[in-house]
Amino acid sequence: MGQKDGPLMIRRQLGKKLRSLREAADKTQEDVVEARIMSETTLWRIESGKTTVKQGDILSLARLYECTTVVTDALVAMGEGTRAPGWWEEYNDVIPKSLGVYGGLEASASLISTYQPELVHGLVQTEKYARAVIAADERLTHRVIEQRVAFRLERQRLVLGGEDPTSLDVILGAGALSLIVGSADVMEAQIAHLREIDAKEHVSIRVLPWTAGAHASMKGAFALLDFDDPEDPSTIYIETPVGARYSEQKEHVAEQRRSFGTLRSKSVPIKEFLK
Secondary structure, three states, X not given: OOOOOOOHHHHHXXXXXXXXXXXXXXXXXXXXXXXXOOOHHHHHHHHOOXXXXXXXXXXHHHHHOOOOHHHHHHHHHHHHHHOOOOOOOOOOXXXXXXXXXXXXXXXXXXXXXXXXXXXXXXXXXXXXXXXXXXHOOOOOOHHHHHHHHHHHHHXXXXXXXXXXXXXXXXXXXHHHHHOOOOOHHHHHHHHHHHHHHHOOOOEEEEEEOHHHOXXXXXXXXXXXXXXXXXXXXXXXXXXXXXXXXXXXXXXXXHHHHHHHHHHHHHOEEHHHHOO
């Protein structure tokens, strides 16, 4: 894979998403050609992840498929990712770049394994909890806060909704349930939501108790994404205050998987923790 071509996996995930959106909109490849957006060959190359994607083409396809603004922003962010120079990327903003790309990858994953020491993971947050977390950045305007909340809820819908939802394996630190975010009422509703979603067959929520002691993942949160397609490599995602990093290197993935396994062995089901 050359730098000019951009990351293969993001191209593949973007292609799959665009194909899914086209089919959901009941549009054929001929419809795209008739709309004078691109040739059938170019569309095939995009949907099969064999080429980078221009922003103008994404916007034209999103318009034809009648995508929401939130979905369009995520697609544009993924399009930027197809032209990125490598798997380790840093972004200055969480929307639409780093979080946009990650949101696209989440929706295409078959399994997401994630550890969050003091924050409830975005995919299992309630709307009020999400708004309180996002609004903690006092620099953000009301409009930006609401856009980011909408994006987070869209992520949840894409990952956990539908007939074939992504499997989700979440480990939370005990601090994530002890820290009062928003208000006591917000936290009460959030914990009730965690109990409810943990009951779903494809979701597991566990808690690392205070008594777990020292462990190798004390450095911070991470997510490990696995995909059904063997050509899509498992990927590690780590978000920082100044950007996001990705890695598909086998040794990095193996080490992160080992760390997650250790965390899981030290954690307990949330229903047991909340007794």
